[in-house]
Amino acid sequence: MADIPLSVRGLDKHFGGLAAVQNVDLDLRPGVTTALVGPNGAGKTTVFNLITGNIPADAGDVLLDGASVRGLQPYQIARRGVARSFQDLRLFGRMSVRDNVLAALEPAPWLWQPGGGGARRARAKAVETALERTGLTAQADARAMDLAYAERKFLSLARILATGARIWLLDEPASGLDPNSRARFVALVRQAVSEGVTICLIEHNLDIVTELADRIAFLDRGAKLAEGEPQEILGDPQLISIYFGEPR
């Protein structure tokens, strides 16, 4: 278990009478990209919210390196190396691009960060590297709210990249991107995976899923229906009909 960075066991969440997530198991392995796939309302984002502590689970557990993180606050889970993006991006809109990334690297809740000048220079370098890798260097001083859509998407990735987090949870990171930006996104994710980052992504674009995912977990109505290699899952006509909302 300890060689699996993130493991989900029997996760359950109900909102009133609605079973949003039902008994979901999931293992995210190092250097492996897992895609959560399923129709709208399948519970994919809820799984992310349960992993990151944004909402408490009714039952089940989330293990980081084999240790339970149940009951921890989102910021405590983030500090254990789990970074996430949001469907609606949630950038720090009135801050500059550079400050968006820098803010993601400063978790100490005091008037200043520990570590002195050396740590400050290391953070500044991490910011510049992240901006360079996401192609945002020229926009570093622009406000996040003034960026074009694709640039905003890449800024949400730059924030994650700079943190050096070892587990990335990406919620529809490529939706709405033009083909050129999509290709840049795919290259960025592949590079991160080659550096040992564990990635779990929610994506509706099956081309992106095919390009990036090593494994797919298929969710529907809160339950995990199947998990396996992309060709196995995407080749299953029953799952595909569920995905496209065909009557069952």
Next chain:
Amino acid sequence: MIAYLTNLATLATIFGILAASLNLLIGYAGIFSIAHAVFFGLGAYAGAQLAMLLVPDLLLACLAGGLVAGALSLCLALPALRVRGEYFVAASLGLQMMAVTVFSEAHAFTGGHGGLVGIPLASLLGFDISAPPTFLVVCLVVLALVLVVIRVLMRGSFGRSLMAIRDSESAAEAFGKNVARLKTLAVVLGCAMAGVAGVLFAFYMAFVNVESFTLEQSILVMAMVIIGGTATLIGPLVGVLLLLLLPAGLSFLPFIPPTEIGSVQQLIYGLAMALLMIFRPAGLAGRSAGQR
């Protein structure tokens, strides 16, 4: 005329400190408090009591006023951690209403409705600073110090963390920010600065009572910050100048009868707020979207 202008400048400086301290909460941390006059009042009462009972030293009084206001601001911080947005506005309104009642009834500390009369003249390390021009200079120095502290903090990691929380609390948490602790720190700092402004006010007026710390005062300070421009250093000062100088300016207009100045002033405030929110929501000194 010089005495009149000195008086206006001193009040504007004290309100500048107060507005800058509220800007820390509203502009940088996104905490919309309409109870700021409470902490202004706590500082004023604490400073006045210290001056009347022990020694009228401004430095000691500022320390006492800042400490009392900062410590009691935890009453505001606690709901701030649990609710956000419009719910927090309602919670701070409740605190403001309770505080006015307490200020009116706690005779031993506040003098009740009659207030505290006969606050001794201010001194600083044994030197008399009560002459209006001297006191104005002292107030300007305190304002400069407050602005420097705010600027240094807001350009550093603390400011970035607050602004991140303001823009997206959930994203800030997702990047490891302890939102509760950071918000508490912001509230304590902002309210302590309001307490210092209160001390200066008490010494300057030589009299304080609950009428200076009501909901209307909280709303006036909030209007100063919003009209001037939130999350900018200069914005609250612009707001203070505009809203304090407006009544003074109106009194010079011969076609407005003195008895109507209050009503005209309210109309202008209301119209200015509405127009600003439509045409310049970031305030007079704020940056609008797309403006680099």
